Amino acid sequence: MVSKKSKANLSKNKLNKTVTKKVSSIKIKSNAKKSVLKKKSKKSLSKKGLGPIKEKKIRVDSKKLLELEESKKYVMDVAGENGLMVFKFLISQGEMEENQLAKKLKFEKANAIRKFLYRLYNNNLVSYRKVKKNNKAWYTYFWSANPDKLVMIITKMYEGEIRDTKKSMELNKAEDFYVCDICNRRYDVSESLENDFRCKNDGGLLEHVESQKMLEDKQSRIDFLSKKLEEVRKIIKK
Template structure:
């Protein structure tokens, strides 16, 4: 897939944005074909060199960019030549979705299997055993705790789990 097609995908845009943040996004969203130096990128995009380097390093840590170093024989200066490797984005995204799915399934089970109590004043939630330990009174303000429904939360999680399973072709 060409970089341009990848970058039109809103899911991929969001993924990159979460990785590099708003200041790094101009770097992440404009991957050149072939090698480029950090100075060239900074100049082309009108960005601070440090912001460019930070974004490149994040991409590198996530296997989305690599570099090789060249030493100038006269000055001894090192130049970093960067290559964007966005062909790994779909794979990374998929791994991320599997992680999210695992976390959601775990959380959904926790929510489904526990009873919760709430202090309306402090908006603090307690598990049943915690609520019982403090005599169903908020340890912060002393207000009585009220039983809290989490059916909507559980339903929303199940919907999201179903969607993820469908996207990943996982059978429940």
């Protein structure tokens, strides 16, 4: 026969086990909730530009990239001739310390090359890392090129122009139109009649343009851009 004391102890042990299980369950749920919130928070920060967005780095054939005229033109436009020289050198030599880079490219001081590095950096074409020098107050900067970013930029440029040209083709399918021989402003037939075939902007003569001819020209442009886009995509290593 089980005594009243034993029964009480059994009930107490059972209650303790139940409480322990519930507490453990609450902790697990709480930790899971924290993990989900943390992930959501990171995504939210990234969307707002307050946190880093990790992009998958693509491998490119840097030599072929620099053979493309559009690559050289883009770098020249954002960083000038010296900027292109710095970019090419970093691609060929890899990461390099700032002062050493200036010396190799025959700049008098690091300050002289820094403005070109900053122009490249502002357009995401180079990256840097800094290392504290001998526990002193200043840092040493190491720079490296981002050829993959240049490929992405050129790809987006071509894709954007192709998309815009296709939209323009849809608009031009409707009817023939007239174009000013000075500013190239476009008018439909009714607008042209209202203005006696003269441009509102500068009084230029409005010339008739057949929509079919315009569509053919735009399609030729799309074909050209698509071919160039394919050339750029071939630079990406599988």
